[in-house]
Amino acid sequence: MAKTLILILGDQLTPKIASLHGADPSDYVILMAEVMAEAGYVPHHQKKIAFLFSAMRHFAEELRDLGWVVDYVTLDDPANAGSLSGEVLRVAQRHGAIRLRVTEPGEWRVLDELRALDAVLDLEILPDSRFVTSHAEFDAWAERRKALRMEYFYRDMRRKTGLLMDGEEPTGGQWNFDHDNRKPASRELLMPRPLRFAPDTMTEAVLDLVEARFAGNFGKLRPFWFATRRADAEAAFDHFLKTALPRFGDYQDAMLANERFLYHAVVALYLNCGLLDPLAMARAAEEEYRAGRAPLNAVEGFIRQIIGWREYVRGIYWREGPDYVRRNALGATRPLPSFYWTGETDMACIRACVEQTRDEAYAHHIQRLMVTGNFAMLAGVDPFAVHEWYLAVYADAYEWVEAPNTVGMSQFADGGLLASKPYAASGAYIDRMSDYCGGCRYEVKAKAGTSACPFNYLYWDFVARHRDRLKGNPRMAQMVRNYDRFAEPRKAEIAGDAARFLATLDGGI
Structure with missing residues (x-):
């Protein structure tokens, strides 16, 4: 009897993956492959490539220990075909397999590649059961809504899972404690x-491979400290619960130049590749509240990210289709400034976030949204270029989760499908939530001139450029009215400062 090939992708590193459900190891061969097409479709951070290759190799050993036959193809195998489909066909021929079983991938690009194999193999694509909501369930929810706001979806997820629910009511009497989670942090706080x-040894071999093959990619490879085994990822999450979760809520929006992690979990890379289970994480966080070890605002904020935001953006990605990443409602066309790759800019906030990203393949959501993302939107950078940058540089980034966060939330390029307003802000917001401005060449309180913080005049220039669209947005209409009240010389000053600055972007201002 011919064997069936099971393809396990690099973000499906769990023995609970749907393609293994009910399968007898004696009837199947598992294929895992490191291929250049996946490692190179964007210029991934060196740490991201090393993390995934090492985690894949460790997971292959985990599967073998469970009794599976695993055919693992390394990137430097001379026979490596270089693509997933090429490796499927090559390995299927070697094992005499005529059937392919795979769990649905997380990107339209990969799904199209796998579907094309149906012409030569008996193909079975299974839904990814690691998520709380199926595509059909999300679509049914969306069909009933005029506006697809995450808050209402999140409430349904709370009801469905029972997380932080007391009977039919939310624990604490309200669904969302986000207003309690916006405190600026002090350097005097003791940070975990x-x-x-x-x-x-296995990871060191991968690091050597990445140094040899991807030395020109963005990012610092060493020191490398990520967990690449399931037990270590679980230990990292448990460490967060015990040391950081209690203050995670209060300071989740804060930014400090010399504290790159604050109270954040830094486990999204483990969750998104399959080393951690989302519902298990959410239930463990809830237990910290029930046991009196963490406050409700922290636990609710964390759970909202897992069963609310993460599930919601996945639903948006698959519902909207493969063209979503190319949307550009604001007509932004400027190339991505070079300092997104080099960090060479006098804007201290951008420099800090890019340097952190370069070193750690990590930045938290406010650094992504309100610093690098906010600047790109204000400057009119092509949202697809921004999307590709975020996809490349963060170890937790896969298109299903990254694209809606970038195209919709950060760049407002979907025209408000996802976000109720553009997340535009002047330097005052960054000054309030960080210590970046104190060490900056630019003056955050100055509104005009060469010494003024570029975020200040770029903000009003953004409002002016998109006045007709924004005046109809309930959350931006007041800003348009404020701009309209400016005297004509002030409007000309804003336009002149913005034009001068934008003309020199590629010079690394």
Whole structure:
């Protein structure tokens, strides 16, 4: 009897993946492959490539320990075909397999590649059961809504899972405690650190491979401290629960130049590749509240990210289709400034976030949304270029989760499908939530001239450029009215400062 090939992708690193459900190891061969097409379709951060290759190799060993036959193809295998479909066909021929079983991938691009194999193999694509909401369930929810706001979806997820529910009512009497989670942080606070892991022999081999093959990619490869085994990822999450979760809520929007992680979990890369289980994480966080070890605002904020925001953006991505990443409602066309890759800019906030990203393959959501994302939108950068940058540089980034956050939330390029307003802000917001401005060449309180913070005049220039669209947005209409009240010389000053600055972007201002 011919064997069936099971393809396990690099973000499906769990024995609970749907393609393994009910399968007898004696009837199947598992294929895992490191291929250049996946490693190179955007210029991924060196740490991201190393993390995934090492996690894949460790998971292959985990599967073998469970009794599976795993055909693992390394990137430097001379026979490597270089693509997923090429490796499927090559390995299927070697094993005499005529059937392919795979769990649905997380990107339209990969799904199209796999569907094309149906012409030569008996193909079975299974839904990804790791999520709380199926595509059909999300679409049914969306069909009933005029506006697809995450808050209402999140409430349904709370009801469905029972997380932080007391009978029919939300624990604490309200669904969302976000208003309690916007405190600026002080350098005097005692900050925990994410749990770090020394590379083992398998990881060291991967690091050597990445150094040899991807030395020109963005990012610093070493020191490398990510968990690449399931037990270590679980230990990292448990460490967060015990050391950082209690203050996670209060300071989740804060930014400090010399505290890159604050009270954040730094486990999204483990969650998104399958090393951690989302519902198990949410239930563990809830237990910290029930046991009196973490406050409700922190636990609710964390759970909202897992079963609310994460599930919601996945639903948007698959509902909207493969063209979503190319949407450009604001008509932004400027190339991505070079300092997104180099960090060479006098804007201290941008420099800090890019340098952190370069070193850690990580930045938290406010750094992404309100610093690098906010600047790109104000400057009119092509949202697809911004999308590709975020997809490349963060270890937790896969298109299903990254694209809606970038195209919809950060760049407002979907015209308000996802976000109720553009997340535009002047330097005052960054000054309030960070210590970046104190060490900046620009003056955050100055509104005009060469010494003024560029965010200040770019904000009003953005309002002016998109006045007709924004005046009809309930959350931006007041800003349009404020702009309209400016005297004509002030409007000309804003336009002149913005034009001068934008003309020199590629010079690394």
